[in-house]
Amino acid sequence: MTQLHSNCFTSLSKLPTNDYAEIALILGDQLNASHSWYHQKSKRRLFVMFEMRQETDYCRHHIQKVVGFFAAMRNFASALAKAGHNVLYLTLDHSDNKQSLTDNLAAVAKHCNSKEILLQQPDEYRLDKQFDEWQAPDSCSLTWHDSEHFLTERNVLNQWFGDKDNYLMEHFYRRVRKQTGYLMEDGKPVGGKWNYDKENRKSLKASAELPEPLLFAHDVSALVELLEQEGVDTFGHIDPNNFIWPVQRSEAKQLLSYFTEHLLSRFGDYQDAMLEGHWALYHARISFALNTKMLSPKQVVEAALSAWQANPDDISLNQIEGFIRQIIGWREFVRAIYWHFMPAYADSNFLEHERPLPDFYWTGKTQMNCLQHSITQSLDYAYAHHIQRLMVTGNFALLAGCAPDAVDAWYLGVYIDAIEWVELPNTRAMSQFADGGKLATKPYVSSGSYINKMSNYCKSCHYDVQTKVGDGACPFNLLYWHFIDRHQQRFANNSRMALILSQWRKRDESEKKEIREQAESFLANLGNSPQQD
Incomplete structure (x- = not known):
């Protein structure tokens, strides 16, 4: 309607x-x-x-x-x-x-x-x-x-931890757990551990039988005509007769119920997995409903907890903890980071990256299958899950040295759930490390091996993920070491980067030279254009 x-x-x-x-x-x-x-x-x-x-x-x-x-x-x-x-x-x-x-x-x-x-x-x-x-x-x-939505106040970081240059999400998350009592028992975390993230990194096989996502079917042709009539400049794709997202509270609650009944039992295990041909997997896809406030975090968490308590044999602790951490930990934390560091936060560019985004971010036309799949999905559905955003599209933009302003604008525009308070810290800080470590303690970069481990994208790619340099080498492999080489002085005092820096410095000079030259040739031929389809 x-x-x-x-x-x-x-x-x-x-x-x-x-x-x-x-x-x-x-x-x-x-x-x-x-x-x-x-x-x-x-x-x-x-x-x-x-x-x-x-x-x-x-x-x-x-x-x-x-x-x-x-x-x-x-x-x-x-x-x-x-x-x-x-x-x-x-x-x-x-x-x-x-x-x-x-x-x-x-x-x-x-x-x-x-x-x-x-x-x-x-x-x-x-x-x-x-x-x-x-x-x-x-x-x-x-x-x-007050909007009567969030679990914490805008200035909660200063209230709890004082005025600092950086903060740890884990410390914040534990404080919210204690404040709300979620997954707590006698003042201690249920199960004896605060965080089960290491158990939540399983990959899916292409033959896996996956539940179909719950989709809606709205006729929004009048709104599409209105935007065209008024000359509103948009991008991406839409079926005006079959709009799939919840646009009223009853539908948002229906989507939440579908998640707790059919998807939560596998969410934790596979929340980082990516699979070609399957865009929704075990994800709740309630972020649009949450960010418009059709759903509240309290409502979401308590629905998930009720499902877990009713089905403890089916929904293990790592599934429920992994989901609740996203809602009361990460979501509340990035909002607190946003309000603590704005407005200067929006201009941060610690790595001094200036490259325009490649034109394939608006078309999906690239021979890198992981990027082609993740971007095309984003253009088709205005959605990608957090690992596609962080470790595919974001990882590439960071390795390629793209300007944070351009990356921000793309993420803010392309996703249906993107509002600046949640987009900016996730993109500029978590994804692009442009804040120099205020939110994340190290840049989230990887070679093609991580994408290969967590997806089946590499199996049908033009490039060979096993090839590190030379003909057919995966660009992520080249750009990863090129990134380390470019920024080794900036990361010299970062303890979490010490091992990888040491590995790079021990490499043979001729091998380093070949990586640099091939990476720079690839970047020079990326092709950049205005933000157009």
């Missing part, structure tokens, strides 16, 4: 009264139906939602991302209106729409003679800054509310 409920007001002139004392703004990633705002109805409060060029144009988005957000927003507005709340929803093409968040708020406040504007704390720095710089109408006061 992309049409708004008949109870929604769709223009200022259609409001039955221009006297609303309170205006409450709902952003596209604030679709939290459980928020305390909605516990009571008020004739004097008007909820407002806007589709805006400000949001479609701050980066070039995958078409499924824009459509997904707009469809979910329309469904949320319709549900509120149907429940008896006053809702004004301005579509992208409406003449009342100023295409700016603050300009729209000012216009509505003036029209409605409002005295107060209610805001939920935004999750992106750019919106925080926009509100800070905004001169609200003199007659209006701004009242801030």
Whole structure:
């Protein structure tokens, strides 16, 4: 459903009264139906939602991302209106729409003679800054509310660990476990260990029988036509008659239930696996629902825990711990990192990388099968799981020396779940090591051997993963050692890089020279172009 409920007001002139004392703004990633705002109805409060060029144009988005957000927003507005709340929803093409968040708020406040504007704390720095710089109408006061979604506060790193140059996710994760009591027993971790990550690195065989992903089938052709009509510049692919992502709370809950019932029992084992021809595997694919707040982390964790407690023989401890770590550990941690280090974080470039992204990031046309598969999947579904993002597309961009700004823009645009607070730390820091170690203690780089271990991509590749240098050598093998060579001085004092640096320095000089020359020739012929299909 992309049409708004008949109870929604769709223009200022259609409001039955221009006297609303309170205006409450709902952003596209604030679709939290459980928020305390909605516990009571008020004739004097008007909820407002806007589709805006400000949001479609701050980066070039995958078409499924824009459509997904707009469809979910329309469904949320319709549900509120149907429940008896006053809702004004301005579509992208409406003449009342100023295409700016603050300009729209000012216009509505003036029209409605409002005295107060209610805001939920935004999750992106750019919106925080926009509100800070905004001169609200003199007659209006701004009242801030929590989004009532996250388990921790924005400034939690400073609260818990003080102002530091870097932080460890494991320390953060354990603190959240203690705070919430999840997987805790008598003050200690259930099973005696905090982390079962080493048990969660199994690969899948091509012959494996895998469950089919739960997909939805929405007709979003009206939204696709709207974007085309308004000239919104997007990339990627979409089937307008068969949009597969959840766009309302009931569907998000259905997707979560499907995961806990059919996928959680193997999630931990295979969360790092990659398999050609299978894009979903055992992953929950609830990140879009979580990041729009259709689901809450508490809801997700407690649903998974309930499934584990009901089926302890089927769902082992490493499966449940691996999943919960992603939600209460990693997700909350990257948000805390984002708010602690912004805005300078967005400009960090520790390795001084400047190369443009190769054009195949927008086409998938490359002879490297792992990249071809992961990128094509991203263009087709606006989705890739964390190892495809980190150790295939991210790993290549880092080894090739691509500019963090370009890498950020691609990741922020291509994935349906990408909002800057979660994308930026994962990309610029975890993937590209551009922050110099504020989040991760070493760069996440690998040769082709890791990709070969965790996937079947290499078996049908143009290049030979076993060949380290020379004709047919896997580019990841060449670029890995080229990266180590380029940055050996930067990593000289990094204890986690000591072994690999030692291995490089012991190599024969003629072999080093051959690797350098072949890697540089490969990079010189990558081919770069504007961000176009």
